[in-house]
Amino acid sequence: MTKSYPQGAGRGSKADKSATTSLHPQGAGRGSKADKSATTTLRAAIVGAGIAGAHCAGQLAAAGWEVDVFDKARGAGGRLSTRRLGQGWATLGSPFISAQRDPFRSVLRDWARKGWLEPVRGDVLQGRATVSWAQAQMQNHYRPTIEPSQLVRQLLGDARLHTGARVAAIQPRAIVLEDGHVFNDFDCVICSVPTPQAIPLLAELPRLRERLSDVRYRPIWSFLMRWEGGPAANVIKFDDELLNLAVRQTSGGSDLWAVHSTHEFAEAYLEASTEEACTRAASALLGLLGLPWPVDVEAAHLWRYALPENPVGSFWLSDRESRVALIGDGIAGAGVERAWESGLRLAQALVQSSEELAA
Ligand SMILES: Cc1cc2nc3c(=O)[nH]c(=O)nc-3n(C[C@H](O)[C@H](O)[C@H](O)COP(=O)(O)OP(=O)(O)OC[C@H]3O[C@@H](n4cnc5c(N)ncnc54)[C@H](O)[C@@H]3O)c2cc1C
Numbered sequence: 001m002t003k004s005y006p007q008g009a010g011r012g013s014k015a016d017k018s019a020t021t022s023l024h025p026q027g028a029g030r031g032s033k034a035d036k037s038a039t040t041t042l043r044a045a046i047v048g049a050g051i052a053g054a055h056c057a058g059q060l061a062a063a064g065w066e067v068d069v070f071d072k073a074r075g076a077g078g079r080l081s082t083r084r085l086g087q088g089w090a091t092l093g094s095p096f097i098s099a100q101r102d103p104f105r106s107v108l109r110d111w112a113r114k115g116w117l118e119p120v121r122g123d124v125l126q127g128r129a130t131v132s133w134a135q136a137q138m139q140n141h142y143r144p145t146i147e148p149s150q151l152v153r154q155l156l157g158d159a160r161l162h163t164g165a166r167v168a169a170i171q172p173r174a175i176v177l178e179d180g181h182v183f184n185d186f187d188c189v190i191c192s193v194p195t196p197q198a199i200p201l202l203a204e205l206p207r208l209r210e211r212l213s214d215v216r217y218r219p220i221w222s223f224l225m226r227w228e229g230g231p232a233a234n235v236i237k238f239d240d241e242l243l244n245l246a247v248r249q250t251s252g253g254s255d256l257w258a259v260h261s262t263h264e265f266a267e268a269y270l271e272a273s274t275e276e277a278c279t280r281a282a283s284a285l286l287g288l289l290g291l292p293w294p295v296d297v298e299a300a301h302l303w304r305y306a307l308p309e310n311p312v313g314s315f316w317l318s319d320r321e322s323r324v325a326l327i328g329d330g331i332a333g334a335g336v337e338r339a340w341e342s343g344l345r346l347a348q349a350l351v352q353s354s355e356e357l358a359a
Pocket of ligand 1: 047048050051052053070071073076077078079080095097098165166167192193194197220222260305307327329330334336337339
């Protein structure tokens with residue numbers, strides 16, 4: 001298993017050393033129940049370092065829990081991850097972070113004061129070149145001005161992040177990695193991955209699994225494209241069946257844009273090659289912007305699980321007996337705010353139940 005620890009999020013190098021030794025592969029647990037109640041440091045494993053998992057992890061760590069977060073990717077972020085470029089970075093995931101209410105609204109204002117986000121104001125156009133452009137409004141929407149993955153990483157606080165760690169199964173109080181390693185003796189295991197990806201991990205937990213059967217996700221194809229000319233805007237909302245949105249990137253050059261397809265486009269091109277999807281999207285874009293010259297497509301990503309439809313509708317789901325809980329947008333509802341809040345609400349509930357969990 002590859003492990004890496006984020007700079008500036010989590011522990012310094014000294015503590016990292018203790019991090020690598022404090023995991024308990026199967027058979028190397030913490031000893032008897034009596035030992036445990038004497039020390040009572042509760043331990044959680046979290047699968048997924050998107051904003052839901054990272055926030056839950058950081059909150060539990062701040063309450064004194066020992067928290068290990070496992071993500072299959074090379075870093076934290078999930079659908080708020082960063083794409084590194086030759087010069088700078090770009091985001092092919094969620095272009096915006098928005099808040100409808102507190103506490104997330106205050107958090108976003110604080111992040112904006114720190115220079116991590118900027119509000120989306122003006123320069124938003126809606127329409128298509130062949131019909132007309134209109135000025136559009138986006139209330140309470142922010143764009144990251146630092147890498148969005150950094151926003152997620154700082155939420156981890158003192159939790160330990162294990163990257164390149166794909167979880168293959170969740171069991172009562174335990175997780176099994178794809179490479180066969182078993183980590184057990186957790187007081188709680190939290191799964192924060194999109195529900196279609198959670199279902200195969202929950203084979204031994206049929207009661208939880210059943211609760212997820214109605215949740216569906218819709219896909220989005222996202223592209224990084226460069227073009228010159230076109231309307232003077234930072235955000236373009238297309239009136240179109242194929243393309244939904246183009247967002248000028250804050251890094252990587254002012255002619256670099258993230259272009260997001262509609263769900264219908266992504267469903268039609270779900271099994272297409274990247275080249276085919278890029279060609280179709282680039283040609284649609286030329287028409288929408290009225291550009292006479294070709295656009296460059298620098299990267300593309302298919303998000304099979306971009307946004308949930310009919311989420312479970314509670315902040316979290318849990319099975320007390322097995323000590324397994326589920327969070328994320330498939331449980332709490334579409335969008336960054338709901339995912340962040342699901343992590344917070346579960347962490348608060350677990351901290352409140354600490355005595356019961358330690359018993
Ligand atoms: C193109 C696009 C545009 C969007 N636009 C918006 C928007 O404008 N506004 C908005 O609010 N939201 C938007 N969203 C949705 C938003 O990004 C998500 O709701 C939110 O980021 C979900 O966070 P999460 O923590 O629940 O899940 P994720 O961010 O998906 O995190 C799950 C993590 O689990 C990891 N993982 C999965 N399986 C395993 C495994 N087996 N083992 C280990 N790790 C695993 C993944 O690598 C990932 O890091 C958009 C999403 C996309 C893709």
